[in-house]
Amino acid sequence: AFPRVSLLVPARDEGTTIASSLGAALDGDYPDLQVVAINDRSSDQTGSIIDVLAADESRLLPVHIAELPDGWLGKLNALQQGLEVASGEWVLFADADTMLAPQALRQAVAYAQRERLDLLTVYPELTSRSFFAGAVFALAPVLAQLSMPMWQVSDPSRKAYAGMGAFILVRRSFLDASPGLDWLRLDVADDMALGLLVKSNGGRIGILNGLDRVRIEFYATYRDMVSKMQKNWWAIMARFSVFRGLALCWLMLWLALGPGIGLLPLWGGLNTAAMLLGIAGWTALTAASVAFGRWTGRPLVTLVFPQLGALLCTHMLLRACWIGRRIGGIEWRGVRYSSEELRPMQRVRV
Template identity: 40%
Template sequence: MIILIPALLVLSALYWAFVALQLLRAMRQVPQLAELQPPPPPRWPRLSLVIPACDEEATLEPALRSRLREDYPELELVVIDDRSTDATGAIVDRVAAEDARVRALHIRSLPEGWLGKVHALHRGVEQASGEWLLFTDADVHLEPGTLRTAVAYCESRGLDHLGVFPEVWSASFRLDVALGTFGRLVALAARPHAVEDPRSRAAFGVGAFNLVRRSALERSPGLSWLRLELLDDAALGQMLKRSGARCGMAMGRGRVGLTFYPSLRELARGTEKNGFAGAGRFSQLRLVLFCLTLLALEGTPFAALLAFGHPLVQLAGGAIAALAVGASMVGSRWMARPVLPNLLLPLGTLFFVGCLLRSGYLAHRRGGIAWRGTLYPTALLRAGARYEFP
């Protein structure tokens, strides 16, 4: 035990130094969409927003109307009501009747061998007429001018794909504590600063805002290749890059936003879909090892503060904890997130680990992952997984 604690502190220090370094690189190299002023293209290409919606009556209409405030000249919205059991379909039809730019598509059944969202996106692409496609979730809000900026930026840099991290709104301090850990680990996995480098394996996509040149999608295996990929947004970016597309990332602070989950309960339920698949890759053992490693790396310095009678251990733990909180605060400020919840960083880590373990337990008990009223067997999802962590 005497040897273990210093070893864990050293590993934790290296981990948080790496987190800080990755953050600094991202802040330096990943642009803020709101600060970009790209030259307009000679001709504005037609743009289709492909928006899947399943039981989204509480959030859909305000988000759709925010997108209809856009003045992009060649715009259409393909809104897919994916087997909704609430008023989503009626909302889609009403908005489509009011604005000719909106096309309503209703899906009544899910074919075998498809995830619901990926199938909805696939059907939406079939109906879309744009040279550019924006895959975006139903609850995402856009500020006016966002689409012009994003398309002009891609055209001026020769990009085929742009993923934009949204500004995430939350309703409580407790939720902010938990979301800090989620955001930090997603950013570490994404390595957004390296996505535009064609020599790097880093590739990513964002469900809130995946802007894709249609010709690049057609040169790739396509959405049918991702039909059983739970991490479909990230896998889309990886598939495009490996097919020769030029990819980039940006931050959506002040331009692209959404309320991620309204409560801790909903956040935990949301993790049921991607937690076991992302952290464990459909293996209970890998999931447990990931959780133990995360607890050791993120929790050790804070635990060391309680090592009364061992001042050197407390001093080292305090220094590493200060680095962890400081780096997390800087990252939160950059992403337009509250900074004070980072003072409770270890609680966010504990909650996240609890969500992951819960997702693994539920997948084991059910024999698969249940989502949006459909149970997908683990063996089927494992065979259909496409995303590879860089």
């Protein structure tokens, strides 16, 4: 028999996506499902949509949050509130725009039980109507592999961990025995931090490709992506440091320009060495991108986009550093958090 699963969906101002996302989950073939939809201080119709759906669906439990307590990021507080009313043996954390195929949850739970996992995350199929957002998508996962190789995640002897916000299935008994969500309450990389929580407490982690099973729209426009990812670039990549941010910008320019970096008037008599270094970086990026693209089902796209993605990521990181320095932190879900408050609470290091 399949164990009971509680799906936790935190939503703030997700009126355009929440109905279809919850509907996809409820229309699935999983036999024992509880869906906890958490309306996190929304100013649009998100809360009323959840209530209307819950009136006709006994498996859907609405939770409404009016205020954010001190010392918590909004999304993590929403997950904690949902966790307190969840009754499943397994808990599935998912974003409000995650679209699950009918068989996705059944297959994921079966795999997690068969492999005796404590956490299973699924890399989603990412779609975007924006050409430039797609270019960033072609690069960002590849950059992540430099510090957190995906093939090491399932190896208990390795420190690598993973967590994709679209789909993180966790064994409830393990979560209750661990420090829990309080341990990562101010970590901007909340999905990765869940993976770290499980791995660092002796748990087993698995990762699957969600092609045709778990789907999200990456970002509708490049402008939307730049705005919403400012917090990620400043907190996760730059670690609240302009110096580190600029160093990463230089790395991405090296990856983007490839052999052309040796043509820049910066090297004196070392232009040939710089050009060879650029060729090495360009080749490594292309090879890694093609390999990752084949795994995610997008091989042709990755041949063209990585270098453009590196230039766009450089732009986003520079902008994030400028804004982060100017406002002294990040803004997320309508709340401003200072770098001083967040810095000591960042568990994830990439």
